[in-house]
Amino acid sequence: MAEALLRIAGELYLPFLVTNAEAFAKDLKRLEINVWGLPYALSPFKYQVKCLSLIREKFAALNAEHRAALRSVLERTGCWEHLVLK
Numbered sequence: 001m002a003e004a005l006l007r008i009a010g011e012l013y014l015p016f017l018v019t020n021a022e023a024f025a026k027d028l029k030r031l032e033i034n035v036w037g038l039p040y041a042l043s044p045f046k047y048q049v050k051c052l053s054l055i056r057e058k059f060a061a062l063n064a065e066h067r068a069a070l071r072s073v074l075e076r077t078g079c080w081e082h083l084v085l086k
Contacts, residue, residue: 003073010078011036017052018082020044059083 012035023031024044032041059067074080 003077006073006077006079010074010082014052014055014079014082016040017048017055020048021052024049056083056085060085 015035016033019031019033021044024046028044030041031044032039034040062070071080074083
């Protein structure tokens, strides 16, 4: 069940948070994203920028051993690429 929830996060929530943060940083009035084949358009929200930052900070605060233990499931569910800062 936890992996199913992570898959939803990797396919829907984290891509939305990243797109929202990018739109907010560019001061766009509208962001557009396709999720599960459906288009969504809305105004970027500062709160979601905060959510993404907090999630990434908590993930980065894990020690290397814990991140390594989570890596395979996070990659499988599409979360890893959104959590690891490039």
